[in-house]
Amino acid sequence: MEPRIVTNKQPFSYKRFFLQWEWMLVLLFLAITVMNMNLSEFYWDYENLRDATMGFLDKAFIVLPMVFVIILADIDISVASIVALSSVIMADLFNRGVPLELAMIICLVVGTVCGWINGMLIVKYKELSSVIITLSTMIIYRGIAYMILEDQAAGSFPDWFSYLGWGYVGSIPFILIVFTVFAVLFSLLLHKTVFGRQLYAMGNNTTAARFSGIRVDRIKVIVFTLAGLMAAVTALFLTSRMGSTRPNIAMGYELDVIAMVVLGGISTAGGKGRMIGAILAVFLIGFLRYGLGLVNVQAQILLIIIGVLLIAAVAVPQLKRSNRLTRNT
Known part of the structure; x- marks a missing residue:
């Protein structure tokens, strides 16, 4: 009698692979x-x-820990403050002599x-x-700050x-290099460590x-502390710029x-999403604003476009889930 092997790995499917939300973001980026x-x-x-990357990458540092926060089905609206x-x-x-x-x-x-205070x-x-x-x-x-x-x-x-904010390493903006390093570190932390698996487990239940x-x-305290730290990193680059x-x-x-995190496919219900989607969304929205800014498109129109994209980011997965349930019944 042959031994029975139990595995949780699904066979590879090209259809399932290319229907992932991240590919939709790639297509949107190409269309934009x-x-x-x-x-x-x-x-x-x-x-x-x-040079356009210098205009939007400062806030992208906050996107990285915000992915963690939303995977936990939480939110942090204090990061800008x-x-x-x-x-x-x-x-x-500094003005006082420090x-x-x-x-x-x-x-x-x-x-x-x-960030630690938020978490506690x-x-x-x-x-x-x-x-x-966080409100x-x-x-x-x-x-x-006003006081x-x-x-x-x-x-x-x-x-x-x-x-x-404005320097280069060779011909590459310094801020882009720093963001790339942080993006790799946060991606590895989310997808390749026990800590990341625990985040998904907590987000699901x-x-x-x-x-x-x-x-x-x-873990919640650590995540919100990371959000505070990366907000301070944003403060350094934004103040410099x-x-x-x-x-x-x-x-x-x-x-x-x-908006960048949700557009990147991170579920606000928690437990779903990948870092690469949020990173793609950063550049998608960033270059969308840059391109429309070249032709002086009104900011209100840009907000409408981003709003439509966010609705699509929420609606498409729901439609896929409904279709799957319909087929199963």
Whole structure:
């Protein structure tokens, strides 16, 4: 009698492989590229495309941990306020005589602590949703930034600081290289480690994950702390690119980041999605804005286009699931 082999691996299917949402994003990206090339003769220029990445990659750093947050079926809408608070504290300390290198480290520490506070509040007050808690901290963090600078700007940074936002390594923007390194690290953490598998387990069923021995509270604190840290990284690059800071910087970044993550195929119900989809969505929305900006398309039209894409990102998987259920019945 031959031994019976039990496996959870499905046989490879080309149909299933090419029907993944990430391929839809690739097709959308190609369609947007063709559209932008027809709209403006200046779009398909290497230097323009290269430099365009500097305009949207700062917020892309927050996209990476936000993928973790949404896979947990949580949300963090305080990230933009963490950017503002970290940036304001760094600039204020520098203007008070603190060396910029030390102020930059403090900026990262501030963002990390803010994220840690979010995580601790969420695991402490389980009866409150992450939306309510991070909405509260969003107001608090932005309010502290206004208390420090009021309506004033702070800056006068040394010339070398602008290299973060505008510098090149050879012909490649420095920010693109740094983002690529972080994207690889976060992708490996999500898809190749026990920590990543625990995130998916928690997103599918937190209670079952808890009873299976996963330290649910600790993982949530780690994830929100990572979100705070990467918001501080965004603060460094955004402040460098602007040359100064105000308490109202990064206003609306949280909505852009969540839009990129959802468009990337990360399920808001938790437990589904891949990092590559969110990364593709970053460049898709970034180059869409760049291309339409070349022909002075109104911002409202751009918002409508992004809204339609988000509806498609939510509706298409639901339609596929409904069709599958219909065939099974």
